[in-house]
Amino acid sequence: MNTTPDNESLALWLEDELDGEAASKIDAWAAAHPEHLEERARIRDWKRTLQSAVPAVADLPSAEFFNARILREISTPAVPANVVVMPASKRRVHWMPTAAVAGMALAFFAGSYFTSKPPVSTTAVIQANEPVAYTPEQGVRAATYADAKGTLIVLDGMQAISDTRELMEAKVKPDAAKEFDNTADTQQPNMR
């Protein structure tokens, strides 16, 4: 090929996007134009460098859960068009105080109930293999996914915890017989 290829063909050739006769023609032309061969070599080199630094495929965190959630979403019937869905952020903010109060009340009730009545282990039937997860917050769906590695509890729709929020570390002492008031031994302030 003695004639200069058009710009588009040359661009495709530089990127190795041509094959067969189209590529052969420009290969023959480029033999007399080493600058284009050099440019193509630089492009190949650049791609190798970039591909070694920026992976084209990444491992997903919780990959199985990723699939499971998609399957659940596409298995669920779509929301009818006439239903107005509030944006998730507003929905969460709106129900957060109510949910927090409900959660605290539930925790208080559960705490007072279980500390006052010893569990009757001889009669209770517990389905240990079927964990039940729920959330008091409206708009948040709780689900569990179990496999050989463990159980994943998912609260779908819950507001993400900010990276800047500091979480208190809570340690459970398995040998602790009962709850205790860690302020009981401290000296009471003089109330007079």
Add this chain to the structure above:
Amino acid sequence: MNNFPVQSSNLSPGPADSNPHALEIDDAELVTRAQKGDLKAYDELVTRHRGKIFAMIRNMIHLEADAWDLSQEAFIKAWHALPRFEAKARFSTWLFRIAHNVVYDWTRRRRIESEGELNDEIFDRARIDPAAATLPARHDAPDESLQHGELRVKIEAALRKLSPEHREVVLLKDVQGLAYKEIADVMGCTLGTVMSRLFYARQKLQTLLKDEYDAR
């Protein structure tokens, strides 16, 4: 989205084609089954392509958790759009197109919710060397003596400074290995625009990497 033209026969498919599952059942068959409502077939398609879509979105937005969510959104949207997919393009290219829309919708939402917080256009055009070659010359590029991780950090930092359009075209072309035509389909623009964007994106990257390399 479903009207991709048939790829010309003299164009080589990019490396995105190299799929370890290709020897088992090809994407086209799984797509056909999924279009008939076979969830298992679609699950297999998700498994095959989730790594690429997640990597692409993460490289676009640089937020892992959001990239995870947006990847899911892309696959869910793809499922709903699947009946309209005519297999004129590769399934992976079609997915990239959906991921492109998902990312740009997300970017728009973020811009509306926090005006001014997201600013990808921080690259100063005046810093581009007009005499620069299209690509980083070999002697200007970070050499092999650089640690692999260090090189990655530098390239990722440079990519972040590109506009979303320039970043996307580099990622699709140089990382994902899509053909020009496929990129035009994904980004919804002409072949000429893709070529032009790629030229300027590589030029910007050259300038950015050269600065960082010289600063060492």
